[in-house]
Amino acid sequence: MTTALAMDKTAARDAEALTREAFDAFYTRTAAALRSYICRVSGSATLADDILQESYIRLLGAPPLEEPQRKSYLYRTATNLITDHRRAQGRRQRWWQLTAPRAEAVEPAFDVSSDVERLFARLDPQERALLWLAYVDGASHREIADVLGLKEASIKVLLFRARNKMEKLLREHGIEGTP
Numbered sequence: 001m002t003t004a005l006a007m008d009k010t011a012a013r014d015a016e017a018l019t020r021e022a023f024d025a026f027y028t029r030t031a032a033a034l035r036s037y038i039c040r041v042s043g044s045a046t047l048a049d050d051i052l053q054e055s056y057i058r059l060l061g062a063p064p065l066e067e068p069q070r071k072s073y074l075y076r077t078a079t080n081l082i083t084d085h086r087r088a089q090g091r092r093q094r095w096w097q098l099t100a101p102r103a104e105a106v107e108p109a110f111d112v113s114s115d116v117e118r119l120f121a122r123l124d125p126q127e128r129a130l131l132w133l134a135y136v137d138g139a140s141h142r143e144i145a146d147v148l149g150l151k152e153a154s155i156k157v158l159l160f161r162a163r164n165k166m167e168k169l170l171r172e173h174g175i176e177g178t179p
Helices: 004-012 020-042 045-061 065-101 115-120 125-136 141-150 150-171
Strands: none
Touching: 004 115, 020 045, 020 065, 020 125, 045 065, 065 125, 065 141, 115 125, 115 150, 125 150, 141 150
């Protein structure tokens, strides 16, 4: 354990603070993929823009990190912000139900047009995050575990379950894979 701690301290010492140019280059390389991830997991393009901005702001306030750790930090921060937003949304909804029980239902803030996107939105946020990170971003199990704050050993099982659930939804709606 002390060896790992010493390696972490060495890596932190070797990591340099981001210069303006380095940040701009890092942002250019990572922003589009991160925004897509946030859109799919949160289900809202407007929320994705806010969370994207907040994630990069928090990165600027973080201690210096090597590039792979920076990317992991961004995805983890975005995932946590999505979770925080959902919790706050749930609290607001419960409050409105208590104070205005006869209020009309509010339509979702996003419009999912294609069948596959609509089915993808039916997965829970963690399942969407797992599938997106693994199959769209091509992240390794270790990277997914770092982003989602899970144990690396559980990623394979969780990914298997999420993939099976998505396949079942697709089959139920007549969307089959190619033989």
